[in-house]
Every structure is written in C-alpha cells, then in structure tokens.
Amino acid sequence: MSVRDARWIGAISMTLVFGVARGSPVTGSVARGKELYESRCTACHSLDHSRIGPAHRGVFGRHAGQVAGFDYSEALRSAHVTWTARSLDRWLTDPEAFLPGQKMGYSVADAQDRADIISFLASAEAR
C-alpha cells in the first residue's frame, strides 16, 4: 500500500468514524465541501466569526440558535433542533420549510452538494 493510499484510507476512516460518533452518517467529501462552503456560504458565514449568519465552527452536534451573541430569529431561538447530518440536510434543502420564520433565503438544491458541505461542517470541530 502506498503512502497516498494510506492517507486516503485514513481520511475516509476519519470521516466515517466522525459520522458514526455523532449518531448520523456523514458521507460527503470534506475537501469538496470546503470548496462549496467557501464559494456559497462565506458571503454570510465564517467558521469562527458571526457575521450575517452565525459562526459555524462546532455546529455539528450543537443545539440550534445557540451561538452566543448572535441575533437569531425567534424561529431558531425556539427550535428544538440539534444539528446533525439529517437536520442540516433538511435545513439546507429548504430552510423556510424546515423552520418557518427563519431568516436564511439560501438553499442548496443538490443532495451531494449538501452532503459535502455537511461533511465539511462536521470536520470543523469546536476548539
């Protein structure tokens, strides 16, 4: 087995282990998710600073509406949602259908794109 193969297997294992550890499968590509995140999400979000939207680092496994200091909509503040692969997928598919009254007008139509973005978010663990 080459070093490159070993790295790939290691990366895939990390993703699977991480997903299983959170109780929901995370099956996307972290690398592609990072590209998509930078292209589509960073107008309003960043990992470490709340801007138009809340900071994302550590979002996986966090209860909705819990980033300190961010001015959430009532819909997010009162939501009984924990961000998992499944709930993030529903959120990114159609935020307004998932939590009516929220503020985000952006959605991600393609299932693989959502899976990749979710994998990237899952990889950005809280410090």
Place this chain on the structure above:
Amino acid sequence: MIKHQQSSHDTSRRRLLLRGTTALSATAVALLAGVPAKAAKSATGQDASRDAAVLNTALALEHEAINAYTLGAQSKLLEKPVLAVALKFQGDHKAHRDRLVSVLKTLGATPAEEKTLAVYAQALDVEKLKSQADVLDFAAGLEHGAVNAYLGIIPSFADRPLAKLAGQLAADETEHFVVLSQALGRELPAPLSFGV
C-alpha cells in the same frame, strides 16, 4: 374531444397566469404606490414579510460590504488609483443599501441596522491584511460570495420584481468581482461559474 381538452387546458392556463399576475402585483403595486404591503400575499400565498426577511439579509450583507471597503481604505495599503476604484465600489454598495432600505420600508419592514466598524473589523478578521494584494483578494472574496448569495436567493422570492432586484445586485457584484480579479492578475471567470 382532443381539441376541447386543449382549449380547456389553455383556458385554465390563462386563468392561472392571470391569477398569478394579480397576486404577484399585490406587492409590486404597493411598491409603486409607496404604501406598506406587509400583508400582501404572493402567487404562492407566501406572506410579503418572508420576502422582507430575505431582503433584510441582503441589507446586512451590504452594510458589511460598505464597512469592508472602509476598512480597506483605512488600511493605507491601497495605491491611489486602486483606492479610487474601491471607493467607487463602496458607493455602489451604498446605493444598494439605500435601495434595499427603501424597498423594505415600502414593505412595512424594519431595515436591518448597521453595526459599528469595530464589529465588522473583528468579524472580517482584517488584521490579516498586510498588502494591497491582500486587500484586493479579501474584497474579491467578499464580492464573489455576494454574487453567489444574490443568485442563490433569487428563487426564494415570491414576488418577481424582488427577484429581479436581487439579479441586479448580483450583476453589480459580478462587475466588482471581475475588476478585482483582473487587478490581481487572475483569469476571467469561466462560463456558468457563478452561483454554483
């Protein structure tokens, strides 16, 4: 029989179109008349307040862009001709802000407020900017994000005039992004590369 079915289909389609036009105009008419349209319903039955919420997100984006250019200008890293272009772009964002505030007020919504420059400086992590190229790259990144954001919110509007406004904003941000990219010596964007 077939002819009758087609005719019936055409009639119902015309009805749908007419109904849609009437409903879509509810907010548009209010916009033109300058009266609050908070309770106006779109063709999909969506309350105009939902459109206003999305527009307020756009306004927050414009506030941030205006302040980002202020931070870039204050960095003293920009040469005079570059600074002039940056201030022109900032002026464009101020025009966007004013238009969005106007539309939001017409919709009966409260426009999102601008934060302090210090808040934007921290959120945008501007301390990392050490050269003119850094500032241009930073601005290009924000403009590219704005293009994609505006393209991304177009489908969410129930009212078509507001979707068109988002398209106009996206066009301006695209211009900014391309100019900044050229200043950085980057290639022109590939076709269909925005909004993906």
